[in-house]
Amino acid sequence: MDDLSSKKCVPCNSKDMQPMTEQAANELIPQVAGWSLVNEGGIFKLNRSWKVKSFTKGLELFKLIADVAEAEAHHPDLHLVGWNNVTIEIWTHAVGGLTENDFILAAKINGLDLQHLLRRKAAA
Numbered sequence: 166m167d168d169l170s171s172k173k174c175v176p177c178n179s180k181d182m183q184p185m186t187e188q189a190a191n192e193l194i195p196q197v198a199g200w201s202l203v204n205e206g207g208i209f210k211l212n213r214s215w216k217v218k219s220f221t222k223g224l225e226l227f228k229l230i231a232d233v234a235e236a237e238a239h240h241p242d243l244h245l246v247g248w249n250n251v252t253i254e255i256w257t258h259a260v261g262g263l264t265e266n267d268f269i270l271a272a273k274i275n276g277l278d279l280q281h282l283l284r285r286k287a288a289a
């Protein structure tokens with residue numbers, strides 16, 4: 166099985182790009198530990214939440230993720246709510262659903278060392 170985190174995202178502007186099926190997404194999800202598949206109004210997305218130590222640690226987390234996103238030219242939706250709850254959603258806007266790019270980005274985010282930013286309790 167190819168390691169998703171060693172792959173590169175491809176540009177999302179190709180006319181032939183299609184969202185993957187729910188079944189294909191369910192087959193890939195075990196490769197991105199901690200991420201859930203969610204269906205928001207018919208659009209499948211990857212979703213993961215963390216509790217951070219402080220508001221500014223949340224912004225630091227965003228910056229680490231932003232650096233990965235910029236390197237891949239593939240960008241997540243960032244949420245920081247209730248001062249210490251970070252949720253990241255990943256989907257491919259151009260196709261209105263999931264592509265392998267989303268799983269690659271999630272796998273690369275999973276490769277970041279975030280421990281110093283997270284609350285010790287319920288840091289998952």
Ligand SMILES: C[C@H](O)[C@H](O)[C@H]1CNC2=NC(N)=NC(=O)C2=N1
Binds near residue numbers: 176238239240258260
């Ligand atoms: C050409 C380039 O890949 C596109 O403009 C990218 C930029 N980042 C993106 N990120 C995400 N998540 N979805 C997109 O469709 C998208 N489009």
